[in-house]
Amino acid sequence: MATTAKQRRLARRLRQLRTRAGRTVEDAAAELGCKHPKISKIETSLAGVKPEEVRLLCRLYGAGDHTTESMVALARNAKTRGWYLGYHGVANPENIDFAELETDAVSVGNFEIDLVPGLLQTQDYSRAVFRTGLPRISDDDVEHRAELRATRQQRVSNGALSVWAIVTEATLVRAVGGRDVHSAQLARLVELAALPNVQFQVVPTRAGEHVSMGVPFSCFTFDDGSGAVAVDHLTGTLFLEEDVDVERYRLAFQHLCGTALSPQDSLALLRQYIEEGHSSWKPRS
Incomplete structure (x- = not known):
């Protein structure tokens, strides 16, 4: 099934937040307790990401409260077509x-x-x-x-x-x-x-x-x-x-x-x- 615009935006924003924070794919994988290929797939919208995982990544990247809540909400609705x-x-x-x-x-x-x-x-x-x-x-x-x-x-x-x-x-x-x-x-x-x-x-x-x-x-x-x-x-x-x-x-x-x-x-x-x-x-x- 084709990815939605929301999924692509979520993936892009997570990659942007990580690179701005100076964090590596390995850092993100360690935070989620997974292998680094999963992070690469998340950041290219080839794999989904759960809202609680987004919250953990935002915390790792030092994102503010408003950005974090916006990203978590986006993750909840990423697969939803309007x-x-x-x-x-x-x-x-x-x-x-x-x-x-x-x-x-x-x-x-x-x-x-x-x-x-x-x-x-x-x-x-x-x-x-x-x-x-x-x-x-x-x-x-x-x-x-x-x-x-x-x-x-x-x-x-x-x-x-x-x-x-x-x-x-x-x-x-x-x-x-x-x-x-x-x-x-x-x-x-x-x-x-x-x-x-x-x-x-x-x-x-x-x-x-x-x-x-x-x-x-x-x-x-x-x-x-x-x-x-x-x-x-x-x-x-x-x-x-x-x-x-x-x-x-x-x-x-x-x-x-x-x-x-x-x-x-x-x-x-x-x-x-x-x-x-x-x-x-x-x-x-």
């Missing part, structure tokens, strides 16, 4: 992994080049994106995927997930789904930007070059401060989980925050496109 498993037959495995990471995260920073981030999309906008990106997709699968995306959005609506979304100005111009769908989407962005757990910024075209040209990505942060990155491409999603990669994308996101208009000015620009866009869409007499 609500998203019901969409396994519709979405590909990468979609499921993405939903799992997002469900476990406490915050996400998302940069999109010319699309509204999935967590902020209306269902009609989502349907248009799916039909364009997957020309052979059936109407039923479009509906199921739109439903999956709407379910993911519930954590934003109820405040469980903090979202910091940065888009380029092209997002406000590109009429995905046509005039009515695009208009409703921009209006929805105004509503969502008013939520206390949502930050919305726009990188204006006049800003010129920026650090992430051509590379949309999502940065996930979990309750222990660790993270993961998802980078979309035409044939799927690339997941990056090593510290050096996560930190590189976090730094890129910080640069984008500085390049973008402030949330207040971004909202003003969004409203301007809503007001001026309607007149430009009117048919010429």
Whole structure:
């Protein structure tokens, strides 16, 4: 059976904690009273690890109370698939992994080049994106995927997930789904930007070059401060989980925050496109 995103994250975090503490595989094996190959298998998610074993290892590695409890909870639920498993037959495995990471995260920073981030999309906008990106997709699968995306959005609506979304100005111009769908989407962005757990910024075209040209990505942060990155491409999603990669994308996101208009000015620009866009869409007499 394939490992879950939780199992891989648990394995990675245990390896990171051990190496940061300057402990060897042999030290960890001695703490658990096992042979060192078991530790290697645990750290590569080839073998499971019990919650009480995680607690012992965290103590050996000098992890704080918060990190320890977070790791123990992760071990308890590592094999458990959540609500998203019901969409396994519709979405590909990468979609499921993405939903799992997002469900476990406490915050996400998302940069999109010319699309509204999935967590902020209306269902009609989502349907248009799916039909364009997957020309052979059936109407039923479009509906199921739109439903999956709407379910993911519930954590934003109820405040469980903090979202910091940065888009380029092209997002406000590109009429995905046509005039009515695009208009409703921009209006929805105004509503969502008013939520206390949502930050919305726009990188204006006049800003010129920026650090992430051509590379949309999502940065996930979990309750222990660790993270993961998802980078979309035409044939799927690339997941990056090593510290050096996560930190590189976090730094890129910080640069984008500085390049973008402030949330207040971004909202003003969004409203301007809503007001001026309607007149430009009117048919010429």
